[in-house]
Amino acid sequence: MTRRWRGRPGVVLATCCLSLLLVAMDATVVNVALPSIRAEFGASISALQWTVDAYPLVAACLLMLSGAMADRFGRRHVFRVGLAIFGLSSLACGVAPGMGWLIGFRALQAVGGSMMNPSALSLIVQAHPEPRARARAIGIWGAVSGLAMAVGPVVGGALTHLVGWRSVFWINVPVMIVALVAASVLLPVGQEGHRRPLxxxxxxxxxxxxxxxxxxxxxxxxxxxxxxxxxxxxxxxxxxxxxxxxxxxxxxxxLVELELFRRPPFVAAIAIAMGAFACLGALLFLLPYYLQVLRGFSPVRAGLVSVPLALCSMIAAPLSGRAVGAFGLRPSLLVAGVLIGLGGVALLGLAETTPVWRLMGALMLFGAGYGTVNAPISTAAIAGLPRERTALAGSVASTARQVGLALGIALVGTVVRGDVAALVPAWWAVIAVGVAIVLMGWWGTRGSAPASR
CATH class of the missing domain: 4.10.860 (DNA Excision Repair, Uvrb; Chain A)
Known part of the structure; x- marks a missing residue:
């Protein structure tokens, strides 16, 4: 590792976090805008699912390839190309003349996003060589996802209400420009890429x-x-x-190193990532339907209701990162499973007349669990691997997250065609995932040590 990498860890972390903010906020603003998109285009439920699912599906398909490209051509270069593609496709989404075009441009967004995330994680890992500092940095990186979920629904709801749903895509463009300039000027070149065949x-x-x-x-x-x-x-x-x-x-x-799946921490991390993100994808898809369609909330009010989920995630993520550095993977995984399961229990009694404070309490539990689970997933995915392979290793964990999101959105399509009682199976699924996280977290961390040791 060069001296230039060691001297600017804060700059690297801030620049990479800005890119994550761009991608994560895009997912939340799109969900809030779905009822308005449906009204303008007369879209079916499956078309709305594809509007959301096109992104995680394409990203999941390409993340491991993008990680290999980052290892081959250099992380900084792939990161910047991804930023440019994401920004331009966001602009195209905002002028889409129909559902087919919108879904296609969302898929193009995913091409850019798939190039950004594994490169960003690898850049952060290289800038923080000390294990404990790395765990904290990954925790902060995860907290940005919570910040995006807090800002996204409110910003998306306000833009949809005041300007129209197309503006939720246009807002990505200035953020992309800032991130692209920062990446070009502030990120160090670092080491050359490794010329491995694709x-x-x-x-x-x-x-x-x-x-x-x-x-x-x-x-x-x-x-x-x-x-x-x-x-x-x-x-x-x-x-x-x-x-x-x-x-x-x-x-x-x-592309996929099958030997990794012989390591219990890695297997547990991948399984937990898929389960937790499937719950997140389902919840973010169902919330606008429940609040705006079944209860008649405005986009702004619906966005405000989901803020506690994001705030708790944002608070829990860095705390979990510190806990992983001090105590290892197991405590964070067990706490995350319990919180996610309790969130599902709290959602079981949801009705069209449920007080908003009760719904927000359930979302707080789930958000805290989701924020807690991110740091141990990322740490387990890259633990014990050569540093030059961290982009590819990180892309496996990122792929599991995107696969989970895509599957969660796909599976809830059957319940959005009915009343609030039809949502109950989804809440039982959240409870089951919480239990599974506890079991997998216990099994997969036998013998693990704190990152600082």
Missing amino acids: DWAGQLCVIALLAGLVWGLIEAPRAGWGSARVLVSLGVAGLGAAALVVVERRVRLP
Whole structure:
């Protein structure tokens, strides 16, 4: 590691956090705007799902490739290209003439986002070589996601109400410009990229697996689980999974290192990431439906109701990062599972006349659990790996997060076609995930030590 990396860790962290703020806030503002988008285009529920799900699906398909590209071509360069693509596609989303165009531009946003996140995590890791400082930095990075969730719904609701839903995409452009300038001027060049060959066969298998799975889950409620296109889609996913295992065992430098899945902390982190983010994706998709459609709230009021979730996440994330550095992975994972499960319990009794304070209390519990789970996931994903492979390793954890988001949004499509009672299965699923996080967190951290040791 060069001296230039060691001398400016705060600058690196701030610049990377600005990019995360850009991406994370985009997800929350889009969710608040969904009812307005539906009203203008007359969109179906599945079209709205694709508007949201196009991003995590494409990002999940490309994150590991982007991590490998960052290792190959340099993190700073890939990071800046991702910023530019994300900003330009945000501008295009704001002028989309129809749902098809909007979904396509959202997918293009994901191409840029997939290039930013693994590069940003690797830049942060390289700038913080000491394990305890690294854990704290990752905690701060996670707190920015909470800040975005706090600001996003309010800003998105206000823009949708005062200007229109298109403005929720335009707001990304000035933030992108600031982040791009900061990355170009302030980020050090660091080490040269590692010229490892790209695993295109593995990438195609990942695309077949994830695209087939999410497509089938979203279309099944409308077309029927026994329809030909759903069965073909799920069949493609199964073939993609089988082919991925075969291909990655034969490639010298695979896209997905199957040996990582022999490490219990890594397996637990991936499973927990998928479960926790599936709950988050489902909740962020259901909240606007419950508040704006079933209860008639304005976009601004609906955005304000979701702020406690984000604030608790923002507070819990850096505390969890410090706890991981001091006590290891297990305490944070166990606390996160309990909080997420309690949030699901509190949501069970939700009705159209439920006091807002009770809903906000449930969201606070879930938000605290979500904020707590991020730091141990990121730390476990990169622990014990060579530093030059951290971008690729971080991309695996980021992929698990995006897969979870995509699956959560896909699976809740069946419940948004009914009244508030139809939401109950979703809350039971949140409880089940909370229990699973506790069990996986205990199993996957046997023998783990604090990061500072």
